Amino acid sequence: MSLFLPLKRATLLIPSGPQGDQHRKHLFTLLTDPHADEAGKNFVLMVSLSTIRPGVPHDPTCIIYAGDHPFVKHNSYVVYQKARLEEADKVLRGVKNGQLVPQDPMDGAVFARICKGLEDSRLTPAKLLTFYFKATGQI
Secondary structure (H helix, E strand, O other), rough: OOOOOOOOOOOEEEEEOOOOOOOEEEEEEOOOOOEOOOOOOOEEEEEEEOOOOOOOOOOOOEEEEEOOOOOOOOOEEEEEEOOEEEEHHHHHHHHHHOOOOOOOOOOOHHHHHHHHHHHHOOOOHHHHHHHHHHHOOOO
C-alpha cells in the first residue's frame, strides 16, 4: 500500500451500497484538509459521486463527466445532500485495514468545480457548509 494522507483532493472508494449489496463502493472526494472541531478532533469533509440515471432525479449543481477522474466511467453528479464529516484518524484506519480504497487525487479543475458546487447547491447542509468555510479559512 502506498502512503495515503487525508488531504483535500484525495479520493477514496467507500462501501456505500444498499443492504443487499455491501460490496458496492462509491467514489468520495475529500474537500478539506483535517480541521479541528471545538473538542480538538480533526475532521475532513467529503462528498460522494453517483451515476446519473435516466428518469431519476439528481442534483444538477455539479456534473462529473466520464473521464474527469480515472474511476468515473459514466456521467455522475456530486451528492451534496449526503456530504459528511469523518474523523481524519478514522479515515486513516479505514485505509489501513483495507475497508477504504485510495484512488488517484481529483484533478485540480474538477476539484474546484466540486467545491464551488458545495457552495452553490441548495442541498448542501448548512452545518457542513459552515465547516467548509472554517476549514478553508473563508470565515
